[in-house]
C-alpha cells in the first residue's frame with residue numbers, strides 16, 4: 001500500500017516524466033524481461049534523484065479489498081487538485097451522491113502544503129497472466145505516487161499524509177449516499193450472491209423539525225446526539241467503546257420508527273435494520289454486526305416480539321401436558337427453523353468485546369411493551385437513553401398542524417388543547433385526521449374534523465372505561481357471591497356434622513342407660 005523509494009540527483013519533473021513513460025510503455029515489454037528491467041530501472045533512479053516517492057496502491061496486499069487509503073487520496077485529489085489536471089475521469093459511483101471527477105490514468109497534479117510543493121501521479125499497471133486453460137487474462141492495477149523533495153521527508157510523512165487521508169475520508173463521508181440495509185439469510189451470504197446485507201438508498205424525509213413531540217424532550221435528545229457524535233476523544237479517554245444505545249418505547253403510532261429516521265437524517269448516518277428472526281444463531285449475529293460500518297444506526301424494531309429473549313424454557317411436564325406426539329413433531333420442525341439467538345448472545349454482540357470493532361455506532365431498540373423486556377437488556381450502559389414516545393398532546397399537535405396544514409393558530413386550538421389532555425390519541429391518528437383528503441378541504445375543515453374525531457374518541461374511551469368498570473364490578477359481585485355460597489356451604493356442613501355428632505352421643509347415652 002505504501003512504498004517509499006528515495007531517489008537522488010535529478011529533478012522531480014524529469015523523474016516523473018521517466019516514470020510516466022515507463023508506466024505507459026513497460027506493458028509492451030515481455031513479462032520476464034520487464035521484471036528484471038524494473039529492478040535496474042528503479043535502482044538507477046534511486047542513484048540519480050533528490051526526490052522521495054511513495055506509492056499508494058488501489059488494493060490491499062491481500063488483493064481482494066479496495067484500499068481505504070487509496071479511496072481517501074482519490075477523494076482528496078478530486079476535491080482539491082483534480083480541477084487543475086488536464087485530463088479528468090468522470091466516475092458514476094454507486095456509493096456517491098454526485099458525479100466524481102478524478103485524475104485520469106497517467107495524469108499528474110501539484111499540491112502545496114505549508115509552503116511545500118508535492119506532486120501526485122495517477123498510474124496504472126497492466127499485468128497479464130495465463131490461466132490453466134491457456135487463456136490470457138489482463139489485470140489493471142492502479143496506484144498513486146506522491147513525490148516530494150527529500151528535505152521535507154519528515155513533515156510530509158508525519159503531517160501531510162495524515163492530513164490528506166483525514167480530509168479524503170471526511171469528503172468520502174460527506175459525498176456518500178446514505179443507505180438503508182437489511183440482513184440476508186445466511187444462505188445468501190456468499191460474495192457472488194447478495195452478501196450479508198442488502199441495501200437501498202435511504203431517503204426518508206422525517207426530521208426533528210417534523211417530529212411531533214414535547215419540544216424540551218426533543219432538544220434534550222438532539223443535544224445528546226451531538227455530544228455523542230463529537231465524543232471520539234472523550235470515549236477514548238474514559239475507556240468506553242464509542243457507541244450509544246437508545247430504547248424507544250410507547251404505544252403503536254407514536255413515532256418510534258419516525259424518530260429513527262429523524263436521528264439518521266440529523267447525524268447523516270446509515271441505518272442497519274436488523275431482522276433478528278432471520279438470524280440463525282449467536283455466531284451469525286456477531287458476523288452480521290462485524291460487517292456494519294461506523295457512522296451508522298443498528299435498529300432492532302419490536303424487540304419484545306423479535307425473539308423469546310427471556311431465556312426461559314417450558315418444563316418437560318408442561319410440554320407433555322400441552323401436546324400430543326404429532327403436534328410435538330411439527331413444533332420441533334418449526335423450532336429448528338426458528339432463530340437460536342439468545343439473550344446472552346444479543347448482549348455480547350451489543351456490548352461485549354466484539355462491539356468495539358467499529359466506531360461511532362448507535363443501537364436502537366423499539367418496543368410497545370417496555371415491561372416485557374428483560375432488565376438486563378435495557379440497563380443503562382447498554383440502552384443508555386430510554387425515550388418514551390407518548391400519545392399526542394397539544395405541543396405535539398402544533399407541530400403536526402404546522403406540517404400538515406401550514407397553520408400556527410386557530411380559534412379551536414384552546415378546545416383541542418383541552419381535548420387532547422383528556423384523550424389518548426396517537427400522533428399517527430391525529431396526523432391522518434389532519435391530512436386534507438381533497439383539494440376542497442382547507443385547514444378549517446381539517447381542524448374541525450379533528451375536534452369531532454377527538455370528541456368521538458373521548459366518548460368511546462369513556463364508554464369503554466364504563467364497560468370495563470361494569471364488568472369489573474360484575475366480576476367482583478360474582479366473586480363475593482361465590483365466597484358467600486362457599487361460606488354458607490361450609491356452615492351447613494359443619495351444622496350437619498354437629499347434628500350427627502349429638503345424635504350419636506344421644507344414642508350412646510340411651511344405650512348405656514338401658515344397660
Ligand SMILES: Nc1ncnc2c1ncn2[C@@H]1O[C@H](COP(=O)(O)OP(=O)(O)OP(=O)(O)O)[C@@H](O)[C@H]1O
Pocket residue numbers: 210211212213250251252253254255256257258259368389427428429431
Ligand atoms: N411523533 C410523530 N411525529 C410525526 N409524525 C408521526 C409521529 N408519530 C407518528 N407519526 C406519523 O404516523 C406514522 C406512523 O408512525 P411510526 O411508524 O413512527 O409509529 P411507531 O411508533 O413506530 O408505531 P409501531 O409501534 O406500530 O411500529 C408515521 O408515518 C408518521 O407519519
Ligand SMILES: [Mg+2]
Pocket residue numbers: 256257258301366
Ligand atoms: Mg414502528
